[in-house]
Amino acid sequence: MTDVELDRDDCTVLSGTLDDPYTGDTIAFTRGRDTSDDVQIDHVVALADAWRAGADRLTDDERLVLANDEHNLVAVDGPTNNRKADRTAERWLPPAAAPTRPPRSRSRPTTSSRSPAPSTTLSPPR
Template identity: 40%
Template sequence: MSTVNKAARFPIPLLLAGALTLGLTAPAQATPPDIPSAATANSELAALTVASEGSLSGYSRDLFPHWITISGTCITRETVLKRDGTSVVTDSSCAAVSGRWYSPYDGATWTAASDVDIDHIVPLAEAWRSGASSWSTSRRQSFANDLNGPQLIAVTDNVNQAKGDQDPALWKPPLTSYWCTYAKMWVHTKYRWSLKVNSAEKTALQSMLGRC
């Protein structure tokens, strides 16, 4: 995962060309599965347990094994890259060698897989603080590689890195037009995995769902 800011990697005109020129045609929208309606998300949010966040003591990303093999030589990351991109070409190891990826967090389009991260909508550290610290490693692996719900999405790498492990009370996608969808995905993931929310997080999610 690259940690270099794009503004440092590319001159501004080139950055804009790479992110925006390709947007002259309608971009493919990264759409994870099982995104609920706003009404369902509001009901699920109301059903979540509200509690103070737990400690990060003992946390390690290694306790959430990823990425794992999904099919053949394809790991979770490459599977999501193919799902969320357009015209994605892969090599014999299933690595994406070309394609286009539109990041709904910031509206940028990229043509190199190295510019794209696979974001855990609910970050692994956030899950740990919200209940996953008591899970088995097997359950944490399933969570970290969840392709059945809206937990994984391809987005601009340094935008994902800016998010870190913050919940919606502390970080939201730069594009306010995506806040509704982001909140629906966040709530549904926490609901599916029986994770808790804190009070500030719940308030932020209610406000974001109010935009739907």
């Protein structure tokens, strides 16, 4: 976030501007009863996913470190984070990262001007 205004505790964000990595949108955030859900802190690797992958075998101290790992926490658009829930990257990608199709050509050649692909012969290793 940029232009961040913190509360006296130097921890609670009162306002700021988020360039959301999930949607690509810019969110002007102001803390309040009706707006605090607009920006959420997401665990990029969901804790439930980590648990399924073996975090259940961690000690309490290791779980605390995992849950607060700054490399796994990111401020994001709240509604988009809610749609992500605890899905893995295999099951959910942010809208801004979703693959797009290349633009289609509007005109198609009537005859092919391509040469046939050269044939390739594989030799056994020596």
